[in-house]
Amino acid sequence: MTASPPTAPAGPAASAGPDSTGARASQPGPPAGAAPASTSVPGAPTAATPARVDLVFDPGERRVRVPPGVTLFDAASWNGIAIDSTCGGHGTCKKCKIRVLDGAPAPSSLDSRAFTVDQLRDGWRLACRTAATGDARIEVPPLVTRPKAATVGVGRQVILRPAVQKRYLELAEPSLQDQTSDAQRVIDALDDLELRVDLPVLRTLGRVLRAADFKVTAVIADDLLIDVEPGDTTARQYGIAFDLGTTTVVATLLDLSTGTPAAVASALNAQQPFGADVISRISATMLDPAALGRLTALAHGTLADLAAQVCAEGDVNPHEVYVVAIAGNATMTHLALGIDPEPLGVAPFIMSTRLYPEVLASDLGIGVHPRARAVVFPAFGAYVGGDITAGLLASGMNRDARVRLFVDIGTNCEIVLGNRDWLLATAAPAGPAFEGAAIRCGMRAADGAIEVVTMTADSLELTVIGDTEPAGLCGSGLVDAVTGLVKLGLLNPSGAFVTTERARELAPGLADRLTMLGAERVFALHWFGEPGDVEHAIYLTQRDVRELQFAKAAIATGWRILLEEAGLQASDIQQVLLAGSFGSYLSPANAIRIGLVPKLAVLRVVSAGNVAGEGAKMALLSVRERAGGMALLEEVKYVELSDRADFNDRFVDQLAFPG
16 A cells, blocks of 8 residues: 555645736745755756746646746745745755655655655655756645644633723714814713824714714724724624734634623644744744745734634624734744844844834734724743733733742743742743654644553553544644653653563563664554554654653753742742643643653643633733733843853753653
8 A cells, every 4th residue: 555644634725826927926935037045956957957847736726937946845935835844944844745746856865764665656755855847746735724722721800991992972963153173072072081083083084974973983992093983883892812823823803892702713823834933934034035024924914814714703894803912922923013033033132122012903914993903912031922921911920829830832932930929931942842843753733643642551542633544743642652651661761762672571562563663763653554564654753752852851941940040949839830732732740740840749730721812812801901911021030041051951951751
């Protein structure tokens, strides 16, 4: 049987129409006719190669024309065709799998490591290592556009007092005896408020008042009159809270009249082709001046698509959305606002600003009310951003007498320790293992991903997202698998697989799964073909284990340093909050067992969920909570780890699994 590489479930590729050169007008690529800076890929063009090559990407029959020598990854990305990648096309993640349906070029050495012999024969190649040297048809596995994500999280009850309010007014019509201006007439009717009037309101105010017989609804945002609508529309006022993640973006439509969610949706961040982590995306802007504009456009596209989706699901006219809130890390926020992120990526890691100026939703490309305001959460530091500010607001750490540890686990792990009297924050470079990147059979948390692994000495059970055939291993499944192997002794405390003989003594029912793939030791989780056929299996490699060790060691080093800064012991922590989508699906017991979090009673380790999104909701529902989120900026002390001479030694000390 010929095996195809595991792929994620169907999701639409970007659908913006190509212009005459095949490039999207809204996402500029290289100058017309110019080859990319680097063409040192297998199959580079010769003098006989045509000046342009025609490519057809399936599904969708997307036809593009590019200079010869361009990689298929770049050809697709320039034209808005999404190909999976976590490294941004640099050849390190081996995720950009495509199939050349006719005339596949000779495989590169990297292709040979990424695919089986059968797959290579069928035309499977890595897009970032395959050059376009002639006309070709390419099959692109569908990209996950809606990965499994936490859409709700731990929050607090708030008193409903949104910044947006509507007032229905029945105004006296002007006369020769009463020549009050239209604007003043509205302001006088709202005499309990001190209002400013937006210029666009004045442009249409006279026409709206007269068409509605002076029976109108005033729309106020803070102290600004942003619209006057005909009739009584007071029952229709909405806001959208966004958790702008590096991998996943979540949008929640809120009814500001009642405080209840009307719709929620999530999507993969469309910046994904530029890399899975913030450093890759910062690097892209440093290497290519045009990349910032493209990344900003992709962020706007993601936000706009989600806004349209939740409005459609909630049966809400987008013009009835008068405010949005954005909670994202510093890099994502900079990119969404079109601010150069380069200083964030190089020492001394400086943000352009911690607090952002007044921003409109339209500045972020979001198609809602044209004068809708955007609340952008401020950041504590270059790597402890607005998503953590929002998360702290939701969790109420600055209101609680208990000492609590807040851990948002991801490629960059943000950690906060403290209580209502003091708060310390830091960021640890965990790497992409928790997102399924840098893992040989890893994938995002989507249909087909193994998310739970349960093993005993004689059995192994898998839980797969979507109850379908396993396609790969996501972050929570990775932690489960490694924890199970550690518990059984098949991984020793240093993280090395034991010998086959020792495995037969410790776990006779699993020993045959501990085998070799070439010269590498692996543990098979799922056989696609016959048991023992490792090439057609989902497996865990020794290197995968090391990736997880590096991630957990960085996180453990971070919270241990915060404890020392506070003069506390791990036993002084009364609760651990595991935040973010990954934290929602991570087993607290397993997180304790491998040393990812302090060794506490399991019930004291809580999956907090999407607290960044909850904080964004709170900012929309209450001006008091919004002010509290901004005030957090002065309450948190940021601890920088990168300049600590002892960090590397401490990191090495945390690599081993607890005995």
